Amino acid sequence: MKSLLFSAAVASCALAGCSMEPTYQRPAMPVPNTYPSGAGTTSASAAAPIDAAEMDWHAFFKDPVLQRLIEIALTNNRDLRVAAAKMAEARADYGETRASLFPEIDLQGYAGRQRLPAMTQEPSAGLLGPIENNRNSATTFNTYQVQAGMTSYELDFFGHERAIAHESGKLAQASEADYEAARIALIGEVANAYLSLNADRALLQLAQETETDQNGHANVMQKAYRDGGASEFDMRRSQTQVDAAQVDVQDMQIRIAKDMDALAVLIGQPVLPDYATPRPWQAPLLTDVPAGLPSSLLDRRPDIVAAEDRLRAANADIGRARAAFFPNIALTAVLGTLSGGLSNLFRASSAAWSTGVSGSVPLLDWGKNENELSASKARDSGAVAAYEGTIQEAFREVADDLAVRDHIVPELQAQQELVDQSQHVYTISQERFKDGMDDYLATQDAQRSLYTAQEKLVSLQLDQAVNQVNLYKALGGGWREVQAPNGRGTAAGAMSQRQSVSAVR
Structure with missing residues (x-):
């Protein structure tokens, strides 16, 4: 019970430890409270109150x-x-x-068989393993181990x-x-x-309507030229207007093709004809932006x-x-069982535990x-x-x-x-x-x-x-x-x- 209370006290101290962070202070906005005159805003006193509710797109x-x-x-x-x-x-x-x-707790298991020659010292078999001197003859033995615990948990x-x-x-x-x-x-x-x-x-x-009109004009001028009622200069000048209109038509078609390609990339799929059908250009497609917007909306x-x-x-x-x-302070705690025979692994007599605290403090880190x-x-x-x-x-x-x-x-x-x-x-x-x-x-x-x-x-x-x-x-x-x-x-x-x-x- 005392160990439990001690552990709880240590954990409480860690959670309530001091913070080295500076107190955060939000910088003042480096812009005026209102937009420049003529930018469609009101004065700060007349600015509208801000509502946190969302305007759905x-x-x-x-x-x-x-x-x-x-x-x-x-x-x-x-x-x-x-x-x-x-x-x-x-x-x-x-x-x-x-x-x-939070501490990370791991469960580990180990089972092994080992032979040591005479006059040697048996190394540790894990964190809870025994250390023995074997002086007279070679020996072969089994080791079974189950342990749960945390390793190097930093007390913050x-x-x-x-x-x-x-x-x-x-x-x-x-x-x-x-x-x-x-x-x-x-x-x-x-x-x-x-x-x-x-x-x-x-x-x-x-452009298409203009091309149609210019074609009509050119036909009139060609007929007048054939009848002697117009000069070749006037006839050919009317034809240049047709050519210019045709160039505009082709240019608009190229731009439309690029618009469709750009829209397809944005929506992630080809633009279906139904979705690409143009709406009347004069139709109110968007909500108007109200006047008097304060800069605090930023x-x-x-x-x-x-x-x-x-x-x-x-x-x-x-x-x-x-x-x-x-200083950096870390806690290690392991609880488990250790036995030379599998049948004895979970007996009370096989229980083993280990705990420790380590710490380090920088002394010379060269800046x-x-x-x-x-x-x-x-x-x-x-x-x-x-x-x-x-x-x-x-x-x-x-x-x-x-x-x-x-x-x-x-x-x-x-x-x-x-x-x-x-x-x-x-x-x-x-x-x-x-x-x-x-x-x-x-x-x-x-x-x-x-x-x-x-x-x-x-x-x-x-x-x-x-x-x-x-x-x-x-x-x-x-x-x-x-x-x-x-x-x-x-x-x-x-x-x-x-x-x-x-x-x-």
Whole structure:
């Protein structure tokens, strides 16, 4: 009973040992509380409260075809599988490291037959084996042994093993955030690839319509040339417009083929025709990004979460390096039976045990531990800089995307007005040509200007849609409207909740 109490006391001391880890202090965010003026944000006092609830990506990407493509990608994408495998590996590494906090108990068995010549000393047969002098004659004997116990279990008085486990746990959490970042990035890449595919199909349709119109114009000019009503210069110039339109058609078809190939890689399988059917380009495919987003939403970005977890791991590593300066104390305990005959192996008289405590303390390591501690502190400083740099880069991405959002709307309005006016000019030029008031070159110029304006409009619409997707990614995977007490909706954000290593929290 006394031995049991003593063992329990030793275990309690080990578990309650001191920690050499520095007290973790989260660095202040090295960015303003609000985005630059003109980036679509409000002041800090007017910023919306943050809601921790997740905005599911289904609510943001409304197109059912796009939703299906994202679902396939989340299942089949190989890069995401790699990220998932790394996350599982990090979790397993943490489990392995954490197991070192507890004593490992092994069960061993041994059975052997041995002959020793005269005037020799019998060596030990295992940890519990006898040592005898055999002076007169050779002897042959059997040895049977069963033992269970622990060997070299470190009593973690100074937190060395706990610091290693803590570091491994934080790295496992960082791998989970890395997986979440890869998942959000994949969703955005699939959306952008799908939007590019639809935009290129709209441009292809526009190029084909232009080719048809230019063919009609060229036929008119060829007939007029044969009848003597047009010069060869005018006839051949009209044909160049046909050739240019054909080049645009082929170029769009190449781009569409590349879009399909890129989408196939992202979803991990060929794109089925039903999934690749273009939707009306003007349809509202995405949820609009609300105004007044505070910079504190950056806390929810997975890459920032991962950077802080790695910072915490570096902080724990300092504790491991500090603990190396203190004594290492290990406990050995074995209980078993030992007998020369198998039939006597499990009798009470065959019981044997062994226990011991060993310790070591560094005396002269030629600066090894000191340099290791300096290296650990340097890694911690680097982790702080990496964490702050990740925040600054995230802030820049969101600020850039918000600036694009604010300025692309009036640009789109102006471009739409340009398309409408160009359409009117083209219609009027056709009427004037029919009435003989203008030559056909004016009509061709008007048609070419209309085509260029329509192309630019589709490109700007694509830029606006991609900008919304980029904001979705930059803000960590979404946001949602929260009802304030006055009944008005306020903007709030959240990234997808990550799975946690609860034992490390």
